[in-house]
Amino acid sequence: MTRTALIALALTTTPALAGPLTVAPHLSSHMVLQHGKPAQVRGGGAQPGEEVAVTFGTATARARADAQGNWQVTLPSLPRGQSGAVTVRSASGASLQLDDVVTGDVWLCSGQSNMDLPVSGSANPDRTARESTGLPVRLLKLKRTAEAKPARDIVPELAWSRAAPDNLGGFSAACWHMAREILRHDPKTPLGLIHAAWGGSTIEDWMSPAALRTAGASAEQLAWLDRYATDPAAALAAAVDATDRWAEQVDPGSAGAAWAAPGLDDSGWEQIAVPGQWERSGVDGLGGYDGIMWFRTSIALTAADLGDGKDVVVQLGRIDERDRVWINGVPVGAQLVAAEARSYRIPAGVLRAGENSIAVRVIDEMGGGGFSSPADALALVLPGGARKPLAGSWRYRRGTADSAWKGAPPAIPWSMPRGLTMAWNGMIAPLAGTGLRGIAWYQGESNSSRAAAYAGALRAWRTSWRAHFADPALPVVVVQLPGYGPRSIRPVDAPWAQLREAQRIVANEDAGTGLAVAIDLGVVTDIHPAHKDVVGERMGQEALRVAYGIARPAAPQPLKASRTGEGIAITLRSADGLAVSGALEPVGFELCDATGACRFARATVQGQSVLVLDDGRPASEVRYAWQGSPAINLYAKSGLPLVPFRITID
Incomplete structure (x- = not known):
């Protein structure tokens, strides 16, 4: 055999060198594994098809890597009180070790801003942080991550760590105080707390597509999300078109774009400073207004300003939440996500020498509405880069208030928060295989305008999360919304009251669901009450009752x-x-x-x-x-x- 043939044979028969083994980022040293349940350990870096063994204490499990070198091993049910290292070894000799791993109880704390509120932003933050010293609690905080498709891995903001004064400040205050209450019952069993929350998020943000379909979500909007993953521009165009069709049905100014017409007499409209959110404008009647608002202004241009009429852009900064912009009655752009800066290219021939009208329709579904960027972000950018400022006094007129809408505008599935399934894809789907003792859920504020649909959504959410974590009876603690908003001298059918009732009804349907009542713990003018210690204590009492079978008082x-x-x-x-x-x-x-x-x-x-x-x-x-x-x-x-x-x- 020739030398060349021998070299070729060696290259075809010698296995490739193993790369460094890795584990999924929700697994690390200092983690807590749920006792009494199998533990799934997964990662990558192995050779295709080779065997990978995972050992923790006396338990060892093996599996073979797939064609990409990814592997997944499930350890058998783990006993309480185990501690030590988790070792991972491949047949080719690569290995890694996760140190200081313990078995205990793992709680997943999720929801929106009141769950997301950190210890540093709550009452008595320094004292709370100091009290963490020496307690058997480990923390994992997930970075806010939104994905159009289920992600393989989470992005940690805080990898598994022992709770301590130097890391507790950024962790969920409600979740932490819940853990303190659980520890009063059992101060020795380690607790693992996973913080996966996002301020302003709706329940739909945290639901899988299957759960959303169960709850009656629009098949069209779920199809938009699939399309968004591969062709964002096409998905945006479809959603903009649907929003325009909806607006034409509910709003007189949108019908035929009547209030965008260049010759419209808007002399009777009121004036307001732009930019700015209208709730903070000081104008009577706008402090709590959600709905459609129209804005108009005009700008004088010369022939020299226009040049050849190409490459002119109108910039309006961020607008909360959806906008449609017309120049001289011609639609030039639209956006549906509040966080996106508006920058629309104006087609040649639309602008002219002399006065030019600009009309903006804003659809605000909740919270602040209007122009939210600094004044210098609003400008007409001319050929060559010269900027004509657009900030100043504009005319405005209310369109249709949300209370008069015949149905909500089509949801924008990728608009996180307030979208569909994006947080689920980025933060919950990657946790599949994680053993849990229970889930704590503090959410609902962003769904109050659609309270009638919340009970069905909450049921579908609960069922889907239990299925995802392979436990059909997984305990759930729901925090009922506290008091917030104006007091009335006469009875009102308040949206927050409707949503609290949905939470109560759904919790009462299921023996494994606890309701932490917080109606007396709110602040009239602050949607984020800082005293999370009592909220957490009540969460912990419900956790002990539904997850541990410990007799604890429940709210009447x-x-x-x-x-x-x-x-x-x-x-x-x-x-x-x-x-x-x-x-x-x-x-x-x-x-x-x-x-x-x-x-x-x-x-x-x-x-x-x-x-x-x-x-x-x-x-x-x-x-x-x-x-x-x-x-x-x-x-x-x-x-x-x-x-x-x-x-x-x-």
């Missing part, structure tokens, strides 16, 4: 409402020691007739029930604490308040 709940000779008797559960605080009578009760008209009603406590006094008028329903920020003065001796509710009278 209504069982039935029955007519008596004196009025309506509300039979309650968990109402031991029910008493009024700071007054002679409980407040916040309402009687409603069959038409939905409600009025405040007097009530008295009778042992472990409440009697709503008959006022002689028709009544078919009782409501309690049915406002954004209701006054609360009825508690059980446990210190837990009566949960807000509505109940039909038998």
Whole structure:
């Protein structure tokens, strides 16, 4: 055999050198593995087809790598109290080791801003951080990551670490205080806390496509998301077109783009400073306005300004949330995501020497609305780069308020937060195979405008997360929204009250779901109440009750409402020691007739029930604490308040 042939034979028979083994980033030294459940360990870096062995204590499991060198091994159910190193070895001799690994209880804490609020932003941050010293708690915080398709791996913001004063500041305060309450029951079993939350997110952001379909999500919007993963421009165009069609149905200014017409007489419109969010403008009636708003201005140009009419761009900065822009009645651009800076190229021939009209329609579904960038971000950029400022006094007119919309505008699935499945794809899907003791869920603020659909979404969310983590009975603790928003001198059908009721109903349907009642812990003007210690304590009590089977008091709940000779008797559960605080009578009760008209009603406590006094008028329903920020003065001796509710009278 020739020398060349021998070399060729050697090259074809000698295995390639193994690359460095890796593990998925949600696995690392100092992690907690859930005792009593199998532990999935996965990674990459092996040779295609070679065997990889994972060992923890006396347990070893093996699997073969796929064609890309990725591997996945499942260790058998792990005992409580195990500690040591997890070793990974490949048949070719590569190895890695994860040190200081323990078995304990792992809790996944998720939701929006009130779960995301860190210890450093909550009450008593320094004291809270100091108290972490020496406690058997490990932390994993996920970076906010949105993906149009399920990601393989998470992006850690804080890899698994022992809780300590120098790392607790950025971690979820509610989740931490929940852990403290659990530790009071069992101070020795290690706790692993996973912080995966995103301020402003909707429940739909955290649901898989299958769960969204169960909850009735639009097949068209899910198709947009699939398209967005491969062709973002085409997906945006489809969603813009759908938004325009919706606006034409609900808004008089959008029908035929009537309020964008260049010859429109807008002299009767009011003036407002642009940029700026209209809720902060100080204009009467705009402080809480959500809906469609129109803005108009004009700009004078010379023939020299225009040059050849090409390469002229209108820049408007960020607009919250959706916009459509017309120049001289011609649509020149639209965007649907508040975080995107608006920059639209104007086709040649649209601008002319003299006055040119600019019209902007803004659709604001929740929170602040309007132009949110600095003044210098708004300009008409002429050929050669010269900038004509557009900031200043514009005319505005309200379109249709959200309360008058015939259905919500089409959801934009990639608009995170407030999209569809993007947070699930980026932050939850990659955690598949993680053993959990339970889930803590603090979310709902961003769904309050669609409270009627929340119960179905919450059910589908719960079912899908349990399936994803391979435990159909996985305990879930839901934090019911606290008080927030204006108080009213008359009964109102507040959206936050509707959403709290959805949370209550769904929690009561399932023995493995706890409801942490926080109605008395809110702040009228602050959607992010800083005292997360009591919230976390109540979360921990519910966790002990539904996940550990430990007897803990629950908030009083209504069982039935029955007519008596004196009025309506509300039979309650968990109402031991029910008493009024700071007054002679409980407040916040309402009687409603069959038409939905409600009025405040007097009530008295009778042992472990409440009697709503008959006022002689028709009544078919009782409501309690049915406002954004209701006054609360009825508690059980446990210190837990009566949960807000509505109940039909038998």
